[in-house]
Amino acid sequence: MFKEPSWVKSIPYNKKSHGTGILQKRLWTLVSSYTRIRDWYQYNGRCIATGKYIEHWSQGDPGHYLSYSICNGIFKFDIWNIHLQSKSSNGWGGMADGHAFGEELKRRYGADFLEELKLENRTHMSEKVENFLVVEEMLAILELMKSLPEQPDYFDRVMNKINEQ
Secondary structure (H helix, E strand, O other): OOOOOHHHHHOOOOOOOOOOHHHHHHHHHHHHHHHHHHHHHHOOOEOOOOOOEOOOHHHOEEEEOOOHHHOOHHHHHOOOOEEEEOHHHHHHOHHHHHHHHHHHHHHHHOOOHHHHHHHHHHHOOOOOOOHHHHHHHHHHHHHHHOOOOOOOOOHHHHHHHHHHO
């Protein structure tokens, strides 16, 4: 039987965020923060789809290239499918923004990147997102966050809880 580590409760979540259940919603908090901070610093605060400047990483959205609804299993939280996007582009951008998002991914990571994302998504077909897998992903994201120029406000609290165990 899986026992959730106590430090997980230090990660905030929003009831409306992506994920089935509180544990996945907390993973979404980590993925969301990580991808927005990563891209805000690496790409000068620019929306991946429109190039529009975003004042602060917290004011952007974590946008999926392959939409959440078609992602399989743990791929719903894949950091290479999720990038900093303006709220308007993520919410109402339409096909033109989706196309521009893809073109920017190819520019950043290479011509085959979109196909690689699709292939990776297919490897998770029919996958059940087990709780232990969610916790493993949380730990991996927290490790990646250590190298960012800035961490979200909850980061130190979570790391202190992990270190107490």
